[in-house]
Amino acid sequence: MKNGKLLSGDEAIALAAWDAGVALGAGYPGTPSTEILESFSELGGHAQWSPNEKVALEVTIGAAFAGARALATMKHVGLNVASDPLFTSAYTGVDAALVVVSADDPGMASSQNEQDNRRYAVAAGVPMLEPSDSQEAYDFTLAAIEISERWKIPVLLRVTTRVCHSYTVVHPGGSKGAPKAASFARDIKGRVMIPAYARLAHRKLRQKLAEMQEWNESCQLNRVVPGSEKLGIITSGISFMHVREAVPEASVLKLGFTHPLPMKQIIQFAKSVKRCLVIEEGDPYLVEAIRAQGVWVEGKPDMYRFGELDVPRVRRILDNDVSPEPTKPAGKPPQLCDACQYRIVFESLRKRDCIVAGDIGCYTLGVLQPFEAIDSCVCMGASIGVGLGMRHVLPSDQARRVVSVIGDSTFVHSGISGLVEMVYNPPPNGHVLIILDNATTAMTGHQEHPGTGRSLNHEPTNKLVLEDLVRAVGVKRVHVVEPRMGSEEFDRVLTECLNSDELAVIIARRPCILIVKQLKQYEQRGQNCECDPKGANVEQGN
Amino acid sequence: MSSKVTNIVVAGLGGQGVLKGTGILADVALRAGYDVKKSEIKGMSQRGGSVTGDVRFGKEVFSPMVPNGEADFLLVLEPTQVEPNRHLLRPGGVLITPEAINTDTLPHKRTLNVALLGALSAHLPMPEDQWLESLRAGFEETFFEGNKKAFLIGRKSSQARQAS
Numbered sequence: 001m002k003n004g005k006l007l008s009g010d011e012a013i014a015l016a017a018w019d020a021g022v023a024l025g026a027g028y029p030g031t032p033s034t035e036i037l038e039s040f041s042e043l044g045g046h047a048q049w050s051p052n053e054k055v056a057l058e059v060t061i062g063a064a065f066a067g068a069r070a071l072a073t074m075k076h077v078g079l080n081v082a083s084d085p086l087f088t089s090a091y092t093g094v095d096a097a098l099v100v101v102s103a104d105d106p107g108m109a110s111s112q113n114e115q116d117n118r119r120y121a122v123a124a125g126v127p128m129l130e131p132s133d134s135q136e137a138y139d140f141t142l143a144a145i146e147i148s149e150r151w152k153i154p155v156l157l158r159v160t161t162r163v164c165h166s167y168t169v170v171h172p173g174g175s176k177g178a179p180k181a182a183s184f185a186r187d188i189k190g191r192v193m194i195p196a197y198a199r200l201a202h203r204k205l206r207q208k209l210a211e212m213q214e215w216n217e218s219c220q221l222n223r224v225v226p227g228s229e230k231l232g233i234i235t236s237g238i239s240f241m242h243v244r245e246a247v248p249e250a251s252v253l254k255l256g257f258t259h260p261l262p263m264k265q266i267i268q269f270a271k272s273v274k275r276c277l278v279i280e281e282g283d284p285y286l287v288e289a290i291r292a293q294g295v296w297v298e299g300k301p302d303m304y305r306f307g308e309l310d311v312p313r314v315r316r317i318l319d320n321d322v323s324p325e326p327t328k329p330a331g332k333p334p335q336l337c338d339a340c341q342y343r344i345v346f347e348s349l350r351k352r353d354c355i356v357a358g359d360i361g362c363y364t365l366g367v368l369q370p371f372e373a374i375d376s377c378v379c380m381g382a383s384i385g386v387g388l389g390m391r392h393v394l395p396s397d398q399a400r401r402v403v404s405v406i407g408d409s410t411f412v413h414s415g416i417s418g419l420v421e422m423v424y425n426p427p428p429n430g431h432v433l434i435i436l437d438n439a440t441t442a443m444t445g446h447q448e449h450p451g452t453g454r455s456l457n458h459e460p461t462n463k464l465v466l467e468d469l470v471r472a473v474g475v476k477r478v479h480v481v482e483p484r485m486g487s488e489e490f491d492r493v494l495t496e497c498l499n500s501d502e503l504a505v506i507i508a509r510r511p512c513i514l515i516v517k518q519l520k521q522y523e524q525r526g527q528n529c530e531c532d533p534k535g536a537n538v539e540q541g542n
Numbered sequence: 543m544s545s546k547v548t549n550i551v552v553a554g555l556g557g558q559g560v561l562k563g564t565g566i567l568a569d570v571a572l573r574a575g576y577d578v579k580k581s582e583i584k585g586m587s588q589r590g591g592s593v594t595g596d597v598r599f600g601k602e603v604f605s606p607m608v609p610n611g612e613a614d615f616l617l618v619l620e621p622t623q624v625e626p627n628r629h630l631l632r633p634g635g636v637l638i639t640p641e642a643i644n645t646d647t648l649p650h651k652r653t654l655n656v657a658l659l660g661a662l663s664a665h666l667p668m669p670e671d672q673w674l675e676s677l678r679a680g681f682e683e684t685f686f687e688g689n690k691k692a693f694l695i696g697r698k699s700s701q702a703r704q705a706s
Contacts, residue, residue, distance in 0.1 A: 109583045166606035167580040245604040311609040329626040331592025
């Protein structure tokens with residue numbers, strides 16, 4: 001164990017990207033992926049927060065087209081946002097490596113669903129690697145870069161919360177191949193996806209996948225742990241670790257390169273053991289793919305599709321035990337901080353019995369006691385569209401109580417299109433949008449975003465001024481209010497807006513109390529800095 | 543080196559230092575030459591909710607999570623978090639709570655967590671100097687003397703209890 005470093009999976013991915021000379025990393029913060037770009041930046045890498053995952057992936061596609069290695073990071077639901085460029089970049093391919101990290105959250109430690117993004121690899125037709133610990137997170141990131149450059153295709157590196165946030169020992173081996181210098185090489189047929197060229201590109205993609213599948217049959221990223229002939233287990237990702245602990249005597253086929261699957265190897269393994277069981281977290285991805293080949297393997301009972309796996313659950317799956325699992329005593333749920341000034345916003349909404357279309361962030365906690373003042377939360381940015389839809393169809397006495405509530409980072413992420421919709425298709429009684437601007441992406445751990453005027457590493461950059469944007473889109477009634485306990489101002493403005501029957505935006509602005517100290521430091525740094533952000537076309541400085 | 547894996551769970555509320563505590567534990571186990579895994583759930587945790595962190599060390603560790611009912615040690619930083627986490631302990635496992643420390647003897651109240659680590663350390667095989675190295679590396683240098691005092695207070699109180 002000497003000379004090993006104890007790294008989280010996220011840190012290991014960042015270190016591998018750094019060692020491999022990745023020229024640009026872009027993403028949007030999201031648990032459990034956030035620390036990848038933060039670590040990459042700390043190592044000295046060029047890392048950026050984009051307004052959302054779609055833009056982040058597009059930026060990295062551009063870098064990879066231009067011959068530079070690139071890394072895009074996001075949580076699982078972020079890949080939904082970025083799926084548009086993902087699918088077609090599988091067609092265009094890339095010139096230098098593009099690694100797309102999807103950090104899934106089985107069990108929903110901090111997410112709104114537990115979708116299994118292994119399905120995206122199949123749907124988009126991109127190769128996928130699944131590390132089981134931090135050493136593999138490091139090694140597989142390097143392997144993803146090699147595969148991406150060998151087949152000129154984006155590679156999905158699929159990790160989960162337990163891989164991202166567990167710290168395990170890493171011996172960094174370093175990268176084998178050095179990156180080439182970025183340089184543009186024109187490839188119109190390869191990269192301009194008009195139907196005529198896209199038809200050719202689709203055939204090329206299927207050809208690449210067929211080649212990769214053949215190569216995967218003898219790929220070192222998959223391995224067999226020899227054991228009993230009576231029991232064989234096929235597994236991948238973190239489940240491998242639980243399996244090794246729960247049944248050390250079993251033979252195990254541990255899959256690392258999980259799309260396209262090495263089917264010959266899988267079938268050979270399945271036939272080599274008496275009982276063959278697939279143990280995987282989340283969707284029955286492997287088990288369905290193997291059974292589709294006409295090979296019978298056991299899967300897990302449906303009850304284990306929900307939540308994370310762990311050692312006791314793996315033991316239960318082995319025993320085919322479907323009796324109810326022991327319930328864990330309830331801990332203390334998270335809540336809005338006691339001193340959070342935004343508490344008054346939820347008190348005002350509650351008092352008026354507003355119908356609140358909510359969004360993703362700390363303020364989602366407004367749904368819990370004592371407020372219970374959020375009526376919907378679907379996905380990033382949905383508050384505005386959902387609120388508008390309700391306003392359009394509800395009888396006016398109810399419609400007038402509908403309010404959309406969104407945070408600053410979430411608004412920039414995907415609320416702006418909703419705002420345009422609001423102006424373009426205004427409901428008969430108008431609408432009220434409240435942007436809670438606490439000057440940070442708080443819930444994920446206080447990351448910067450375009451509205452803070454600071455880049456990922458907290459250095460000053462151009463600032464998106466929310467009220468200017470809202471006015472430019474065409475909203476006439478725009479209020480900027482400081483929420484303060486004991487002040488009636490927010491409450492008064494809210495009443496005024498609700499009664500106006502017009503389109504109104506209230507920006508409730510006050511920095512998150514948890515970052516007041518850091519903000520002072522950043523501001524000082526900004527004042528001491530002589531840099532002049534190019535192209536700054538804003539009234540306010542940093 | 544025994545092939546048995548040692549399982550430790552640290553429990554508390556978001557912002558209390560659970561993750562700092564597991565960080566020191568994992569670091570000292572690594573310095574002592576063990577395979578180590580440390581697992582935690584972040585995200586919503588920093589908003590004051592219940593947080594637990596797992597540390598496992600031994601010759602070879604597979605799963606990063608301590609299975610329910612298999613923790614050898616449960617270190618609880620906040621009295622209200624004892625009951626919600628008691629099920630994690632194995633029969634005969636050791637529970638360490640703030641009651642183990644007389645806070646009046648500490649250089650500063652906020653060194654309580656370090657004193658609790660000291661109390662835990664008396665049960666573990668890593669030598670004292672490796673603990674102190676990890677404490678020095680894990681905090682700003684100016685905190686070291688206070689932390690060292692608190693750590694030793696916890697360690698000695700636990701050793702005394704074991705001896706009696």
